[in-house]
Structures are given as structure tokens and as C-alpha cells.
Amino acid sequence: MSIEIHGISWHAGYVQLDYTSDGPEALWLYRLKSRRFVPFHVVWSDGNRYRAQLNVVLGGGREVLPAGEWRICRRIDDDLLADLDTLLKAKPYLWTRIRYDARRRLPKALRNDDMAIAEKIRELGVSLIVKHPYDTHGITYSADLLSRIDNLDRVFRYGRNRYAYAGVFVPKTNRDGEVYLALDMLFYQRNKTPRRRSGSKRQRQKDIFAFVYSMMTRVVPRKRNRILFLKENGDGPTENMAALQRRMHERGMDRTFDIRCRYRNVFSGRQKLLPWLGDLLAIARSRYIFVDDYTPVFNFIDPGDDVTLTQIWHAGVGFKSVGYARFGLKGSPDPYNSAHRRYTYALVGNEHLRTIYSEVFGIEEEALLATGMPRLDHFLDPTVERGYRQEMLDKYPWAGKGKRVIVFAPTFRGTGQRTAYYPYDAIDMDRLYLMCVETDSYFVFEMHHFIKRRPQIPEEYADRILDLSDESLTKLFFIADVLVTDYSSCFYDYLLLGKPVVFFVPDKTAYSLIRGVQRSIDEMAPGTICDTFDDFMDVLEHRRYETVKPHPSSIDRAAERGMLASDRAIDAIIYRRDVPGVRLRPADAPAVTDPER
Template sequence: MSLDVHQIRWRSSYLEIDYSSRDGGVPWLYCVGRCQFVPFEIVGLESGVRRARLNLVLGDGREVLPGGQWIICEKIKESALVSLQALYAEYPLMPQRVDYDVRHLLPPELRDDDEAVAQYTDEERLELVARHPYVTSGVTYDDEVLERLDNLDRVFRYGKNSYAYTGVFVPKTNRAGLIYLALHMQFFQRNKTPRHRQRSRRQMQKDVFAATYSVMTKLVPRKRNRILFLKENGEGPTENMEALQSRMIERGMDKRFDIRARYRNVFAGRQNIVAWLRDLFEIARSRYVFIDDYTPVFNFIDPGEDVTLTQIWHAGVGFKSVGYARFGLKGSPDPYNSAHRRYTYALVGNEHLRRIYSEVFGIEEEALLATGMPRLDHFLDEKVEKEYREEMADKFPWSAKGRVIVFAPTFRGTGQRTAYYPYDEIDMDRLYRMCVETDTYFVFEMHHFIRKRPDISAEYADRIFDLSDESLTKLFFIADVLVTDYSSCFYDYLLLKKPVVFFVPDKTAYSLIRGVQRSIDEMAPGVVCDTFDEFLDVLRTRHYETVSPHPSSIDRAAERSGLASDRAIDTIIYGKDVPGVRKQASGKGGVVPVRQSDKSAKSERKAKELLDSKVADKDTKSASDEEE
């Protein structure tokens, strides 16, 4: 026995196993029907306990862990597979498994015939084990783990709840009578005929888009020097896009490259076919495509391996779950045909965020470039700070008369069409009285998805303001305190070394419905307020001044250097090896895995689906049910 499992848990799409090992062994997942091992990521904990982590979204390359029965096990040592004697010496319970496997190779009428069993040579017996080189007899489980198995079943919904990906832990016993666990992963489709017809029409529309794009790429020559900035959830560029494009022009790249931009809001209403065709045409003509935020067109098309698609991503890091970190919750992306899977690269603020955004986008950490955020290149520039302060002071003279609190929460709801904020959590009368008593000006800066603005009556208008149309970045420079919730906006604000307060009265409900990627109570770099009373008290007493964020929250060299745009340009456009930007891959030569085209992915998926149809039958007959 070498592995003792103390706890099994789910964290979003991650499966985590806490264990201890007396001989350095590590756990694996193994599917007998597929003859496939899947490794865990191993991290150290305290007191000799280690944690094995597996992101199901990346269980099989850029696809989820395939359906089938996955056994928690150890991998048989290669040194034990040199001979049957070595195998039996290393694993004393192995003879029982080998005997079982041999007998089940025989016709049913001969399985009890010892003479027939004896005809198998040592080499043939060793080969049987080598086909499935796993062992479960070395893995034991604490009683608490086995008692909680029913609580570990997971259902990951997607496709507007039409599909589900489920995980169920099933206890079994091997030939030695020892318990082992198998994780059964299965896919389900809601069987409702009207919904099926509606889904089929949507699929036809997607197929038409994909076919149209394919024709365009053949008829329209792709320009090797064209750079496209594409946005589909707003009429103008994001700050990241603007910063990156401006830097390209500053470097004179507009003389060598054809730099284009296309911005529109596909969520604003019904979109005409001409607008969609224009998107497809622009992508088909471009060699480099930069997007910021979710871009629906890439749900329908694969841009192709000769296109470098880069997600700049507007957020630093917050608490709310987005992308595949919401896998299984309402509105979570499709595990196969999601725009996130198409990215060649995605930019992150620093190397510590690679793991977080690997989960969010469902792509490898090697595809995440630690360039820093382009919009922050001039964030700490004294000239820029002075310019922003003067601009805000001219527009809002009251900002120099007292304390300024900027309230910038994220939206509730599943997306742009359903976004809202629960204003009933805020008592405007009490908020106003606090502002008067403490010489404070309170500014609402609502998320751009939220259409309904706060109702500020005339009697409060001298202390409470709605400045949602202003640049949040510029407001940061006149703010003395930032108040937010699950948003990532504090990520930028911390660079100014000013305090942050987190107002989360709906913390429990938000966690269950929307999902949080990190615990706000454990990770928030500021005071966390669960009630409005507590919130007002913190603002009135300035209790936030007694809480200092961890140095790692504000000591971020990549953002402070002011070179994020240059790092992105040099790495993506010019192919330079900029120090610290790329993570070396574990494969040969540190090469970043190439994004699969739809054609190759679909052909591989067909093969997997054929195999999936056989896995259940094979598993019931194979050594996975009774082995060793």
C-alpha cells in the first residue's frame, strides 16, 4: 500500500484529491476501455499531504475528459514489467488479477479448467498486464471519503441546459476484496422533441456560417500583413484594444501592416445577415485577429491554423466565475464548440494568472502569454495621471472637496441580455446621510451590461452621482476608495496603492447561481462586507484603512514596466522570444500546442464517439470491474 486518500472534492471543473504517499507514488486516472492514462497535477501541502488536481475541461487536450469509467489508481512501474517474477515481487496481489484476466480470455466453458489456464506462458501473462498497466491495490481511502461519495456526484450543464456532462464516483472491489473508486463520466442530451427540432435549426445556421466562411477563405486571398481588431459586444474599442493598436501605430507598423478595426454589438438586437457576412469576410482576409471579451462568431467558425487569434481579455482577475470556470452552471460554454477553444493565444497580467485563465478559457497554460495588460502601459505614468486628474477635476469640481468613493460592481444575470443589479440592497437615504456626515461623494459606475441605472432623486444629487458613462480608469485617479464585489476592476486599482472595499450582500446566492472562482472571504485584498449595515459602518469609520492587501497583489512587475503592448506585439506579430512571456511546455522543445482546426477536431471526435459507444460494454466485461 502506498497511497492514502484523505479527501476528494470538486472545485468548479477541477477534481482534487488530497493524499499522502509513503514511497513517492502519485495517483492517475485510467480508462480500461480506452487504454488511456490521464495525469494529475501534483502540488505539495502541509504535513506530508499532497494534492492531485485535474481540470476536466482539459482532460483530453482541449476537450473534456472523455466519457467512460476512469479508475483512480497507480501506474505500474516500468521496472516491474520486465518479467512476471519482478511484477509479482513488486505487487504481491497481482497474481489474482492475472489469473482472473487469463480465465476471462477463455470461452465460458473453459474458465474453470486449470489445464487450459496453464497453457498461457509467462510472457503472455505479462503482456496482459502491460496492456493495462495500472494497479488499485496500493490506493486506500479514509472512511470519511467513502461516506461522502454520494455528495460528490456532479452534473455539468451546457447548451442552455439541453446537455449535461456528469461525473459519478462508484465504489468497487478488486479480486483481493479491496475497495477502489471509479469515476464514471457520461454525456446526456435532454430528450424533448420540440427542443430537439429547435436545436437542429440552430445547428443548421451554424453549419451555414461555417460553410460560408470556408468558401470565403478559398475565394478571398488572405492578406499576410492584415491585422484585425474585432469586437462584437460594443460599438467602440476596449481600453486594451485601443492601447495595443495605438502602440502599433507609434511603432510605425501601420506602414508595413494593414491594420483594421471592426466594432459592433451583436446583443443590441436582431442582426442582419450582411453584418455577419462582413465579420466573416474581415476574418477571412486577416492574418492576425485580436479580440477582447467573448466573441460569438468564433462559436460558429474555426478561423484556421494560418490565423493567429489572440484574446486580449479586458479583466485582470476577479472572483466571479467566467468561461469554463462556470462549467456545469447555467450559461456555461459548450465543451467542444466554444469560441474560447479557438484562441491561439490569450494575454494575462502576469505568470501567476496562467492557471486561472487556463481554466477560464479551457486552453493550455502554454497558450497564455504573461505580457501584462496593454491598457496599463501608461497607468502609472505621472503625465497621464496628471492629465486624468485635471480632466476629472474640470468636469466634476466637487471631487476636490471631500472623500470620493467609486462603486463599481459587476452585473447579475447570465450575460448582456439579462444583466441587472439588485439596487434594493442599497438604502439611498442612509447612504446619503453617511455621505453628508463624513464629507463624502459617492459615485455609481455600473457595468456596461446593466441597462437600468440607479434611481438617484434630486434630494441626493449633491452627494450621490451616476457616472456610468465615464471611463472607470479615469475615475480611479480621483477615487479615495473603490467599492466593488466580484468584479476584477480592483486589479487595476491596487496598482495605485489605495484601499478597496468589497460589498457582497448576496454572496451565498451569487456563489450558487453565478459561481465564484476564488473565495472572496479568503482572497479579497480588502474589507469584505456582507450586509449594508456593515458596509456603512466600514465607510463611516474608515475601517478599510486598517487592512493592507498582500504585497503580491500590488507588486506586479509586468504591469509596472509599461511594456505590455510591446511584449504582445513582439511575441505574437514578430515571433520573438520575449523573456517571461511564454511558459515552457512540458513537451519536446517547449513548443506550444497548435490549435486544432475544426476538420481535424471533428474527425478525431468521430473516432472518439465510436469508441465511446463501445466503452460501456467493454468496461462491464473488462478487468476494470474485478481486477487484481
């Protein structure tokens, strides 16, 4: 039985749902932590149209609905919970959830072992569902309602406005990738000093870091000629970092500047104190600091007015929301103490991206330097292209035999490195392999480096489907005939080669609601868009992507410049030269001269 909810509204303490249904069926709120149901009561019906209400003031009897995440759902009938076969006969789609829950109960070493998972399911049986007998399957939401999800929140103030009780509708996805809504009830207390989180363990950590850093800057003199490349989400430089360092050495800057590098991954597990102190000391001694991507140490400290901190952001421009463009969503940055607020400058691919990245980093447009991407300095150099292509052909000779090479490079789902994943269930390996055989193609997975779980490619398909996630995506571009991505910005580089891009986005609605998109993929994607796997196979089988040409505005204008992006960044940041087009200044502002001349 299907239900479509097309209206959600608040009336005093009542939350009201308007929906259509194939037949009379109750809707409930369910909270996993307390394993508790609270019912909606139908107050009006007309044919297949219903209106149901729930009074949150009486959600706990004579108390308000307790704090926590309450899922809008059905309640599974007790008679279906007699055994697993009975349950799956009535609700076969629950198999995905059962398998997921069984897998979670296994040791990490066995979580990809199908036999171990099957044994765990036999052992636990229907108890996997009995513990939480709710069901979100078949409850859908109208597109109009989902587009207004940010406007459905409700705040109840009390205690002379010192306290608040709030209801926030949060979009989620179930194990089948379907969107459902949860009502998150929250209690808040007014904080007179919002820059500080009163009584917070996180705030105490920030205070300690800030104090230690302050002491270091007083005791240890800052090296006026020191340049530091700092990265905290990996053990090596990004391509932007490597390009900028390489250019500094090519220009002989290492003779007058002390160029240092510090790379480590703070997301790889519990971190010890000494490496953090090492980060603080490296920052305290540096005059110029370059970071690429999120660098959490700057959530805790302000490097100081005598430090130039530059974010050399590796991405061109994609569709997914990052930074403050996600403000209010899970994983969004602190409005005050955020690393993004600390940047003196941030690099962008061209002047048209200033507005976008001003929102992303929460800094003024004047702080964005339109230098172009350093990693693209030699991207279109014929010598580089021949070298990369030959290197790839030497390693993967099958790519040079006139076969079509499809490179699949999607971004991750989740809020960050610790929670990153990709929903491989969206890909039918059997059909993918058949398409490769029939069209004489190779399909290459190149997964985001945050995603730890790699695609499970059946051994019999390994001659056509390959996982090359440890390979350089940039180098793979030169043997690829078509790039497949989703919300990633990797197409930004690939378009410079004049090759086609396909966007495979079966979770488009869920992704835009939960992760957030900064630009509509339907309106802005410079290539063919596939919403379903059927569409995806059809586009690849018949090469329908060949007729879709990207708008010229999608291509990085920085590539048209005669000057290297690395030189533009070095001259503007280190030497303070007035590089044409890099800075955004009022027309009458005086030119900035080189202080070393």
C-alpha cells in the same frame, strides 16, 4: 414559520428532504409553467425535526414527474387569497414580488414610473399571487448543504442506456434575494456525435456559417499582413484594444501592416445577415486577429491554422467565474464549439494567472502569454496621472475640495449582456445619503456597461450621490479615495495606486451558487469585506478600510516590468520574438527567433 433544510438525498426514485421547522408544515414542489403543485409526504418526525419524501416515478400519477423546473416551496392557504390586504398582513414580504410582477405587465416606458406601478397593483390586486400561490420565503438551506449542491444530481438511465431522466438541484433567488432550490427534471437522448447537436436549429446555423466562411477563404485571398481588431459586444474598442492599436501606430507598424478595426454589438437586438457576413469576410481576409471578451462568431467557425487569433482579455483577475470555470451552470460555453477553444493565444496579467485562465478558456497553459495588460502601460506614469486627474477635476470640481470620493463599481448579475442587472434594493439611499453628509463624502455609481437600468437617485440626494456610469472608470480612479466593488476585477488596477478597496457582497452566497466564483472572496479579497448594508455603512462611516492592507500578491506584477505590455504582446505574437517570461516552454525548448530578421 421558518424551515431550514439541512439534508437532500436520493433513495431509488425518492427524493428526500431532512429539515427542521417551528411547527408541522407541508413542503411542495411547484412548476410555474403548468401551475401545478406536487406534495412531499412526511415519513418521520422527532420534535422539530422532519423527513419528507417524494417519489419522482409517481410524480405525474402513473408517470414520472414531468420535465421542467419545480420549486421547493410552501403552498399559500386559500383563505389568505381573499384580498390583497389579507394576504399582505400575513405575508408582508410578498409585496416585493407583487410589485415586480405588476411592473412586468407595464409597457417598457412605464416600468420605472411608481404611479403607474401602483395603479397596476390596484387594478390586478391579489390576482398577481392567485395565479401562482407558492411561497419560498422563510425556507432556508444550511451552508453545508449548499456547499454540496453540485453532488445532489441524480440520473435514471433507461431504454438500453439510450435515454436518461435526470434530476438536478438548481440554486435560484427570490425577489428578496433569498436563495431557494428548484428541482429541474430533464430528459436526455444519447447523441452519438456530441460535437454536433442533432436536429438543433443552432447546429444548422453553425453549419451554414462554417460553409459560407469556407467558401470565402477559397474565393477571397487572405492578406498576409492584415491585422484585425474585432469586437462583437460594443461599438468601440476596449482599453486593451486601444492601447495595443496605439502602440502599433507608434512603432510605425501601419507602414508594413494593414491594421483594420471592426466593432459592433450583436447583443443589442435581432441581428441582420449582412453584418454577420461582414464579420466572416473580415476574418477570412486577416492573418492576425485580436479580440477582447466573448466574440460569438467564433462559436460558428474555426478561423483556420493560418490565422493567429488572440484573446487580449481586459480583466486582471476577479472573483466571478467566467468561461469554462462556469461549466455546467446556466450560460456556460459549449464543450466543443466554443469561441474560447479557438484562441491561438490569450494574454494574462502575469505568469501566476496562467492556471486560472487555462480553466477559463479551456486551453492549455502554454497558449497563455504573460505579457501584462496593455491598458496599464502608462497607468502609473505621473504625467498620465496628472492629466487624468485634472480632466476629472475640470468636469467635477467638487472632487477637488478636500471631500472624500467613494467610487462604487460592481459587476453585473445575470448570465451575460442580455440579462445583466444589479439588485439596487440592497442599497438604502436614505442611509447612504446621510452617511455622505455626516462624513463629507461623495458617492459615485459607476455601473457595468452591460447594466441598462441605472440607479434611481432621488433628486434631493443628487448633490452627494451621483451616477457617472458613462464616465471612464480608469479616469475616476485618480479622483477616488476609496473603491467599492464586489466580484469585479476592477480592483486589480486600482490597487496599483496604493488606495483602499471595500468589497460590498450582501448576495455572496446566492452569487457564488448561481453565477459562480472562481476564488473565495473571504479568503482572497485584498480589502475589507461587507456582507450586509449595516457593515457597509459602518466601514465607510468610520473608515475601517484604512487598516486593511492587501497582500502583495494581489498587485499586478506586470507593472514592475520595464517593457511595455503592448510591446511584449506585439513582439511575441506578430514578430514571434522570444520575449523573456512571456511564453511557458520546457526548459530545453529552443528559443523562437524573429522570422523577419
